[in-house]
Amino acid sequence: MDELKQIPIWQxxxxxxxxxxxxxxxxxDARKRGSYxxxxxxxxxIxxxxxxxxxxxFVRKRWLRKGK
Structure with missing residues (x-):
């Protein structure tokens, strides 16, 4: 808990x-693409x-998708 006290409020x-x-x-963006x-x-x-x-x-790059 002492570590949290050392962090300034703005950070x-x-x-x-x-x-x-x-x-x-x-x-x-994931909702628009139907991707979890x-x-x-x-x-x-987190x-x-x-x-x-x-x-x-894995979602945005089409070249990593198989079949597209």
């Missing part, structure tokens, strides 16, 4: 803003930038 707010923005964008929006949205809330990278590679 904590920035981290929350980044995670919420990422999660919202992943959810909305709740999974991407929840994963986007990590950065891993979910964005994996989403871009």
């Amino acid at each position: 904590g707010a920035l981290i929350v803003l980044i995670l919420l923005s990422q999660s919202t964008w992943l959810f909305i 929006p709740w999974f991407w949205g929840m994963w986007g809330l 990590q950065f930038p891993g979910p964005l990278i994996f989403y871009w590679l």
Whole structure:
């Protein structure tokens, strides 16, 4: 708990803003594409930038899809 006390409030707010923005964008885009929006949205809330990278590679890039 002492580690959290050392983080300035503006850094904590920035981290929350980044995670919420990422999660919202992943959810909305995955819903448009029919690709497990709740999974991407929840994963986007707990990590950065891993979910964005994996989403871009496995959902957005057509060259990785088989048969298309």
